[in-house]
Amino acid sequence: MLKDERQxxxxxxxxLHNKVLSTDISxxxxxxxxxxxxxLKEMAEEGKVLKVHGGAISRSFHYPFxxxxxxxxxSAKQQIAQKIIKLLKNDMVxxxxxGTTMIELAKSIxxxxxxxxxxxxxxxxxxxxxxxxxTVISIGGQLSxxxxxxxxxxxxxxxxxxxxxxxxxxxxxxxxxxxxxxxxWEVVQVKRAMIRAAKKLxxxxxxxxxxxxxxxxxxxxxxxxxxxxxxxxxxxxxxxxQQLDMELL
Amino acid sequence: MLKDERQxxxxxxxxLHNKVLSTDISxxxxxxxxxxxxxLKEMAEEGKVLKVHGGAISRSFHYPFxxxxxxxxxSAKQQIAQKIIKLLKNDMVxxxxxGTTMIELAKSIxxxxxxxxxxxxxxxxxxxxxxxxxTVISIGGQLSxxxxxxxxxxxxxxxxxxxxxxxxxxxxxxxxxxxxxxxxWEVVQVKRAMIRAAKKLxxxxxxxxxxxxxxxxxxxxxxxxxxxxxxxxxxxxxxxxQQLDMELL
DNA sequence: TTGAAACATGCTAAAACACGCATAATCAGA
DNA sequence: TCTGATTATGCGTGTTTTAGCATGTTTCAA
Numbered sequence: 001m002l003k004d005e006r007q008x009x010x011x012x013x014x015x016l017h018n019k020v021l022s023t024d025i026s027x028x029x030x031x032x033x034x035x036x037x038x039x040l041k042e043m044a045e046e047g048k049v050l051k052v053h054g055g056a057i058s059r060s061f062h063y064p065f066x067x068x069x070x071x072x073x074x075s076a077k078q079q080i081a082q083k084i085i086k087l088l089k090n091d092m093v094x095x096x097x098x099g100t101t102m103i104e105l106a107k108s109i110x111x112x113x114x115x116x117x118x119x120x121x122x123x124x125x126x127x128x129x130x131x132x133x134x135t136v137i138s139i140g141g142q143l144s145x146x147x148x149x150x151x152x153x154x155x156x157x158x159x160x161x162x163x164x165x166x167x168x169x170x171x172x173x174x175x176x177x178x179x180x181x182x183x184x185w186e187v188v189q190v191k192r193a194m195i196r197a198a199k200k201l202x203x204x205x206x207x208x209x210x211x212x213x214x215x216x217x218x219x220x221x222x223x224x225x226x227x228x229x230x231x232x233x234x235x236x237x238x239x240x241x242q243q244l245d246m247e248l249l
Numbered sequence: 250m251l252k253d254e255r256q257x258x259x260x261x262x263x264x265l266h267n268k269v270l271s272t273d274i275s276x277x278x279x280x281x282x283x284x285x286x287x288x289l290k291e292m293a294e295e296g297k298v299l300k301v302h303g304g305a306i307s308r309s310f311h312y313p314f315x316x317x318x319x320x321x322x323x324s325a326k327q328q329i330a331q332k333i334i335k336l337l338k339n340d341m342v343x344x345x346x347x348g349t350t351m352i353e354l355a356k357s358i359x360x361x362x363x364x365x366x367x368x369x370x371x372x373x374x375x376x377x378x379x380x381x382x383x384t385v386i387s388i389g390g391q392l393s394x395x396x397x398x399x400x401x402x403x404x405x406x407x408x409x410x411x412x413x414x415x416x417x418x419x420x421x422x423x424x425x426x427x428x429x430x431x432x433x434w435e436v437v438q439v440k441r442a443m444i445r446a447a448k449k450l451x452x453x454x455x456x457x458x459x460x461x462x463x464x465x466x467x468x469x470x471x472x473x474x475x476x477x478x479x480x481x482x483x484x485x486x487x488x489x490x491q492q493l494d495m496e497l498l
Numbered sequence: 499t500t501g502a503a504a505c506a507t508g509c510t511a512a513a514a515c516a517c518g519c520a521t522a523a524t525c526a527g528a
Numbered sequence: 529t530c531t532g533a534t535t536a537t538g539c540g541t542g543t544t545t546t547a548g549c550a551t552g553t554t555t556c557a558a
Contacts, residue, residue, distance in 0.1 A: 019251060019254060021251070050253075052251055052252065052253045053251070053252060054251050054252070055251060057251065057253055057254065122371030122372075122374055122375055122387060123371075123375065125371055125392050126371055126372065126392070126397065128392075129392045129393075129394045129397070130394070132394070135391065136391065136392040136394075137389070137390065137391050137392065137403075138371060138387060138389040138390060138391075138392055138399055139389050140386070140387040140388050140389020140390065140399065140407065141386065141387060141389065142384065142385065142386050142387075143374050143375070143377075143378045143385040143386065143387055144378075145378045145379070145381070145385075148375065148378070150387055150389065154386075158389065208261055208264065
């Protein structure tokens with residue numbers, strides 16, 4: 001087997017799996033690990049891959065983590081916020097959960113939008129109330145130290161009495177098999193109550209959370225009207241969701 | 250699994266949830282906690298995450314309300330906060346209003362105080378919940394754009410159902426002739442409901458608000474159990490109140 | 499104050515590595 | 529095709545990295 005042929009094979013493996021193990025290549029091609037190591041070293045010097053202990057990983061795969069991830073995630077969340085804003089119409093009644101994406105949204109809402117917001121997040125409420133044409137109503141209750149949203153029976157009770165046009169929820173886990181999932185029982189209860197209180201449901205999820213599952217189920221995919229991510233709707237990453245009965249944004 | 254791959258996974262978890270627990274990562278990836286700890290330590294040294302006891306948190310995760318925002322008459326308000334803290338005992342149930350003094354108080358509460366706080370102010374709630382031994386319950390309702398507290402009929406209704414040991418209220422106007430007064434009808438209604446819900450009432454006022462009157466009456470002086478100012482109790486400025494049936498602090 | 503969890507540290511085994519060297523494969527020019 | 533030069537490959541040796549474990553200590557929360 002020629003050297004170039006071999007390196008092309010390795011390159012293909014890396015493009016396929018984002019990484020290779022020296023031992024795997026060695027076994028697959030029946031060559032010594034030394035040879036693989038030499039190949040990887042050479043390819044790394046040419047900038048084709050990133051050499052790491054035990055093998056190599058794709059350059060593109062590793063790239064996002066070198067960048068300042070704070071800015072990366074934040075701009076994604078601002079992109080999402082811009083998409084959500086298109087769903088909002090005058091005189092709507094909207095119910096929102098918490099999370100940093102929701103706070104970004106609250107900041108980005110145009111000042112001329114006239115609407116009523118219910119929210120279980122005091123942080124979101126405080127941002128929303130800065131816009132003069134919004135009516136902001138906090139769903140009060142016990143404040144969770146970890147997530148900074150109101151939870152508990154009192155929240156559920158209050159949610160039972162209201163009906164809103166649109167519910168905006170952040171997803172913790174989201175996949176085709178399991179639908180929307182979460183890891184905290186209390187959170188699941190609150191989210192379910194929020195969904196019951198809404199005519200339409202929009203789920204916000206950055207792409208990294210897609211295709212991940214948590215232990216507890218919040219709702220099925222068919223209850224969801226909109227799925228909002230930072231990706232373009234025709235992104236291949238979203239293909240599992242494209243044929244489902246929900247609008248991708 | 251490659252080390253870099255593992256660290257990328259941890260990084261993703263941190264971006265998603267703003268934090269990770271060593272034990273969770275260990276369980277998710279089936280690796281020893283030692284390895285996770287070493288990874289987190291290494292990543293912390295590279296400045297990617299902030300290491301904390303039990304795991305790590307995102308470097309970009311900042312609590313939205315920095316302590317360094319200048320507050321008018323701050324030192325006076327901190328003095329007042331110190332005096333109020335002396336009124337607080339373990340297992341008390343306390344109801345508070347809003348205002349910068351109350352926020353200062355919330356920050357200054359000792360971490361070992363074990364108590365339940367009801368509050369109509371989301372800002373106060375968010376500060377209180379940072380203390381681990383406190384249970385914080387927001388009285389929800391329409392959020393006032395100007396005063397940043399919850400107001401309206403729903404607040405009154407909820408207050409009718411609770412009974413607390415101590416109510417802490419900031420005064421807008423306060424004088425011997427007119428008692429406690431305020432300028433906003435809605436605020437007066439909420440404050441009255443708060444007073445009704447409390448066994449004891451403590452009024453907080455910086456000295457310059459003493460001997461001033463607003464248009465609407467909140468309550469008489471004889472309903473007040475404690476008057477807390479930044480002045481010494483025997484200050485001549487307080488002499489009009491010294492013979493009344495309230496404790497000066 | 500106390501017990502459990504998280505931690506630091508040192509150690510060990512295994513894996514991955516670098517290096518030198520011998521051998522095998524490849525290539526260029528006769 | 530032959531031959532020498534060049535390059536590539538595999539192996540042995542010793543080193544470094546890694547991950548898990550045992551240990552004693554620190555930190556945290558009840």
